[in-house]
């Protein structure tokens with residue numbers, strides 16, 4: 001894998017306003033450093049221990065995103081530095097992020113993870129639960145947490161029409177949330193969708209942030 005070349009090629013082919021999260025989970029710090037040296041600054045990790053250990057070893061201006069299932073008892077470890085949590089999917093998790101954000105005097109940016117795939121295994125709110133969560137308004141009482149948008153994963157399939165349909169669902173949910181709950185709030189602006197196998201479709205359907213692992217770093 002030529003990490004430098006992959007990053008340059010992707011940066012040229014993906015629209016400038018779409019952010020690239022380099023998903024470095026299970027890869028060593030040296031590979032992240034290589035991507036960093038090629039200009040990449042946003043990295044995504046899915047395990048707390050691994051994220052904390054890499055954050056300690058690597059340059060301080062990296063934006064670390066957390067993209068995996070997050071246990072409440074581990075929020076404390078990433079709260080001091082995490083730039084974006086993509087996997088907010090319950091009120092209990094929100095309250096813990098609020099608590100830890102307050103403890104380190106930060107406002108922690110988060111995305112609402114929404115279940116858009118056919119597979120049962122994928123985490124997140126259903127679209128209806130997502131709207132109900134916002135409607136409940138509890139998030140308005142959490143000044144140390146900022147909801148910046150939504151995240152979703154499409155079904156792992158070769159059926160590109162299926163994938164497109166799921167990304168469209170997430171985009172229309174984002175639009176509905178924006179209109180109903182964040183009309184005057186420009187910071188509700190992110191749609192994190194698209195991985196190595198489906199990111200071109202995600203971008204066509206309105207993604208603002210793609211999460212690319214194997215395409216940059218090779219097989220895990």
Ligand SMILES: *Cc1c(COP(=O)(O)O)cnc(C)c1O
Pocket residue numbers: 023025046067068153195196197211212213214215
């Ligand atoms: C691992 C992972 C990715 C990256 O997957 P690739 O197919 O390697 O690009 C993206 N998003 C999430 C949530 C992941 O867990």
